[in-house]
Amino acid sequence: MSHALATRNTEPDSTGRGVVRSWAAPITYSLLGLVALLGFAFGSPHAEARFRITDGSQKISVPDLVLGTTFVGWAGAVILLGIAAYSFVLVRAGRKLARWMLPVFAAVFVIAFLVWVIGSANTPNVYLSGLIAGSFTLAIPLIFGSLSGVLCERAGVINIAIEGQLLAGAFCAAIVGSMTGSLIAGVLAAVVGSVLVSMVLAVFAIKYLVNQVIVGVVLNVLVAGLTSFFFSTVMAADAEKFNAPPSFDVIRIPLLADIPIFGPIFFDQTILGYGMYLAVFLVWFGLFKTRWGLRVRAVGEHPKAADTVGIKVNALRFWNVVLAGVVAGLGGAFFTLVTSSSFNKEMTAGQGFIALAALIFGRWNPIGAFFAALLFGFSLNLSFVLTILGTPVPSQFMQMLPYAVTIFAVAGLVGKSRPPASNGIPYVKE
Template sequence: MSTAVVENPQGSVADEQVIVKHWKNPIIFSVIALIGLLLLGINAPANEVTFRLAEGITWAQIPALVLSARVFGWLAALVLLAIAAYSIVAMNSGKRVPFALTAVFWFFFITGLLVWAIGSARTSDVSLVSLLSGALALSIPMIFGSMGGLLCERSGIVNIAIEGQLLLGAFSAVLVGSITNNPWAGLLAAMVGGMLVSLLLAIFSIKYLVDQTIVGVVVNVLVSGLTGFLFTRVLQPDAANLNSAPKLPSFEIPVLSQIPVIGPVLFNQSVIVYLMYIVVALIWFGLNKTRWGLRTRAVGEHPKAADTLGVNVNRLRFSNVLLAGAVAGMGGAFFTLVSVSSFNSDMTAGQGYIALAALIFGRWRPMGALFASLLFGFSLQMQFMLSILGTSIPTELLAMLPYVVTILAVAGLVGRSRGPAAAGKPYIKG
């Protein structure tokens, strides 16, 4: 809804309510609903899908959830069609589709695809706890990366270098962790490695005013080449001493870990997952409830106004970029201190760029970036799980799944996103 000022035939000025109709979401809903009808309904497999819910629970016997892939597929398809039809009618009347209906639409589409894919596999018995636990674990680098990107971009610095921060963090973690035989030293080294990448980004983009996007891309290429060279010439010749770091410990939280389904998923994880909870909470609190957060948001939106109020814009940007590197470096430690105990060339496999997409998908908000990263982690876990189950979907298509989800997300499936107004714009005092 927008207001336009028009002049009537008598020459007076009046306000007229002009309804602006945006048909993008109804069109997307309709296309996906038709795909759902053809795939989930008409071509639904005849198998039953079993989701085991009791893993990790010792105090009760929880029966498995058994779904008919055909029945659930038709249910999901009909719900998708109904919401798509409602979105068309609502938009034609100048109304917006409620957020709750949008959430229901995507829930049935994702779960419908999940049931259809598992029902099409050779094995249709899946542990829901393992599925969700794996998705959470795989999302960790993207969550830390998106939080690092958030700290930069809310300060007005575009952080394309998340990939390099993750990669050097992973390399530093395995090198120091192997030498000291201490995973905590490796974690600290990962944070330092991420800060070194951020230091390059900050110096060139803030001090020398080089285009931030170009600096980020160049830094990523530099880190990729440097770590690849050091891996070949340093780590590989002495892998036993330099490329075999101990893993960070895992433990379960009593009582909380016994909550059905979500307990083992959220509270029986590696220590880096618990660190992620703390980091996300601190960043959310800092940005929204502290003077530092107010100044950071002001610098990212209107640096000149912040400067007139006594904020040192470039110093705040510099410190926030370094802090972002430390946060992203913790995500890099996941690869070599949690997932595996050794480093390989370019082992981050583009997850830094997916983290940047999660930041955009989450509309530059901590919780939005968190849930977007979880979605991408879930798509990665689906790729691995379906490969193990022996689905009829070609493996090449499964490998594309996380990146297809990324493209769809940044293409605007959640609506138009507007980043911080000053992001990417260097600030020159005076």
Template sequence: MSVQTLEAQPRTVAVVSWKTPIILAVATVLVALLPLLVPRSGDATFRFAAGTDAIRVPDIIVPGTAAALLCVLIGAIVTVISFVRAARRRTTPLWLVAVFAIALIFGFLAWAAAGSTGTLPMISLLSGALALATPLIFGALGGVIGERAGVVNIAIEAQLLAGAFSAAIVASLAGTPWAGLVAAMVAGLLVALVLGVFAITYYVDQVIVGVVLNVLVIGITTFLFRQVLAPNQATLNTVEPFKRLAIPGLSEIPVIGPILFRQTIVVYLMYVIVFVVWYGMYRTRWGLRMRAVGEHPQAADTVGINVARTRYMNVLIAGAIAGMGGAFYTLVSVPRFNPEMTAGAGFIALAAVIFGKWDPIKATLAALLFGFATNLQSVLSVIGSPVPSQFMLMLPYIVTIFAVAGLVGRSRPPAADGEPYIKS
């Protein structure tokens, strides 16, 4: 074989990432320290049935410390498999990471609930996690759409807060939460319009514009709350919220029914929008053009795609979706507006975008994980768990750091994300 033939053959170089097995190992050690250093006597009771279920699933009772150690063993096995695959230049499959996460979460819960005065209500824990994750999912979907089109959306927090504020006022005046939901979408769209004007038309740094919008909306809504809403609480800040709506048939499915199909209309809309965004992004011309201007706007321009118009359209759609997430706070969670009530949820949603690798389904799953971590602290405090409440309050942010640090491997944003396109 000649030298020219050897040079002509394509060569592939496998890039090995040790981040995933290392993080799995660290997580396994941290969870293992709990039953080893602080063993707890007694059993942990997991309840998988609601009080009104027609078909009741029996409670699962496990010895707390023994179950935790068994789950740690499963986590250790998965970690070893991950190291072996990395040594063979293979990635750790996502399903294996999911098995690892479920095992360690179950082990932690078994240890935390062992010998406690109450039963761990899994239906309440998971349905509450879904509710808390709903605004994060809306915000994450908005972030995915905007960044896939090439515009960094740091202003998710502003869109959520503007949506919550507008929903409270309009729903109070109109007497129906549906009007508030529409107003929230319009408010999120207007914030996105300001972002688009500065980032797309005037080429201002997108991160700076997003940060400024967050601060601006916080200041405006706080000022208007004190000057307008607080003196007129009864007429401008008293909302009739959406009620829970059980879907006949589906809501009676054991375990799944009470969690997924006994929610409010906002949660059901979230199901639909997640599917629509996923389908539209990968199965329609709209999604193809959106991804084209986010990856290579110059190539998209040469084939006749109007880059600026496409980015504007997607940024506005993203803002409207994020505004719906803000409506959840005042139309479902709390029937009135309070200053800064989103409490940094927009930044958690942005982390879910990165965690989910700019994919709508993966970003939704990441937001669900953050919602679960947030709801876990309140459930454990109710059953009398020894875990400090301060630790549980910071758990969502610890999960965020580990996720963004590389638990799911290398995250590559769209190639033109954050880059203004100047037509030559």
């Protein structure tokens, strides 16, 4: 199953064999480079953008960073168009794009856009540390969701139901947390609710061989309908009893939390925030450094070969999907036990699908999915911040920014992306 959209053609090389060339990335680079040239360079507001590194309450003080919009706009446009031209040269020669190109291109474009839009704002300054820390916070459920997808798809099961898992986790955390007044009970309920959704996916996809994409879509609709029904009939009737869960407090580590930029990210989080970093490490370590991970990857790539060496393919897939539900449940709990102390209809707002895009953008790797989710979290937080600052960009565009980033990232920038070979293919033992 191919998740990447690409424009390709086949031409013979010097040996007469066909060489498949994908022009999606060079074309996308070129279009965004032209946007930078016309918007950030020629359209520069000829002003300064001020980035505050510290807010005065921290023990470590760093001077503000002031950047000129004209200089950054032209420098950014030149670098971006240069990368685009180089990508055309590489593709024309039948060579792979260098790994540094995508992160450098993305970083330069984001910096040039930030400087341009903040320089054009009514209040041309922004608290940089808060912007980045807020992006990490908003990315936490996306990261848990993308890790859930990685665990499923590495074992060969497509997980379209991430949205339903997150929503079920958020609902169960809210209602159980409200009734018991316990954060631990709320988190456990979130995990149970998400696992139930995962088990339905596993039973229908693995045992009854139902199309995994269809099952995932149906589960998303089913969970959305059920949670909306119980919200209207139960929670809304007595919100104080059923929809007022406690919230996790921020655990601030003294001194370390005062480090500019990095302090709020790594040392000023809730328990679920710290747990997210641990989950990324554990999933990465488990998949690539343990015998269990080797078996999971073998099942996802070549289940028949794995079966011949004694691996119970469908059992391993089933328990991987269940484990994915545990991880997604933690992301769902974040919505109601950290972000807001209540549950609302469809409060995940499609973030499960963005998490799915993050795991594709991250090439089914926990570390890659982590950074991809951060990119989407940054775009989401940026849309909030820039709306408050009063930028010339229409508010409707700012609201669609996270989803536009998702489309560009998966369709153009990620290039050729190969999922596990048996992803989405049921295994029937002969």
